[in-house]
Amino acid sequence: MMEKMFKVNVFGAIRLTQAVLPQMKRRKAGKVIVISSIVGRTAWPYFEVYSSNKFALEGYFEALAAGLRAFNIRVCLVEPGGVKTHLLREPVKSVEHLLQDGSIEENDRRQLVRLMGIIVADKGPTGGPTRVTSDAVAEAIMTRCIDLEKSVLRHFLAEEFYENVQAGLADMTGEKAVASSQRML
Numbered sequence: 694m695m696e697k698m699f700k701v702n703v704f705g706a707i708r709l710t711q712a713v714l715p716q717m718k719r720r721k722a723g724k725v726i727v728i729s730s731i732v733g734r735t736a737w738p739y740f741e742v743y744s745s746n747k748f749a750l751e752g753y754f755e756a757l758a759a760g761l762r763a764f765n766i767r768v769c770l771v772e773p774g775g776v777k778t779h780l781l782r783e784p785v786k787s788v789e790h791l792l793q794d795g796s797i798e799e800n801d802r803r804q805l806v807r808l809m810g811i812i813v814a815d816k817g818p819t820g821g822p823t824r825v826t827s828d829a830v831a832e833a834i835m836t837r838c839i840d841l842e843k844s845v846l847r848h849f850l851a852e853e854f855y856e857n858v859q860a861g862l863a864d865m866t867g868e869k870a871v872a873s874s875q876r877m878l
Contacts, residue, residue: 695742702746723766731774731851769838774851804878
């Protein structure tokens with residue numbers, strides 16, 4: 694499962710971008726739009742593989758963005774929180790299955806139950822909904838990436854997590870991010 698996820702989420706995005714970049718460079722114009730995630734900026738416990746996929750996208754496309762500016766090509770990383778889709782079904786099923794396993798550690802069980810409660814309740818740290826619609830993501834892509842001539846690199850759509858991400862970026866040791874995740878669990 695881990696290899697498949699990296700092939701689709703990371704290598705697929707990189708290979709597609711590599712395929713179109715020569716034409717964009719010749720035209721000296723273009724936009725590369727990548728759907729990342731809040732977990733590409735602040736990882737969630739028990740979502741290690743998904744988080745690492747999104748961290749990989751963030752690193753690759755941030756590095757690529759600087760070199761492409763000389764060609765008038767902009768990279769846009771769109772970073773939503775949860776999006777209202779059916780994609781959460783599989784992770785939820787996996788966690789439910791894991792909770793049925795009598796051999797998991799009690800600390801894991803307690804934390805997974807808490808995490809499931811957050812996911813199912815669809816609540817962020819402020820108590821508000823964490824998921825946006827796919828239409829809201831499409832609108833953000835249009836207004837923040839496509840319609841602007843010189844769009845910025847990152848487009849953060851998970852406003853309720855802004856303080857956590859900002860604190861994590863200022864924390865060179867990573868301990869604030871770990872503590873934040875522990876409080877969540």
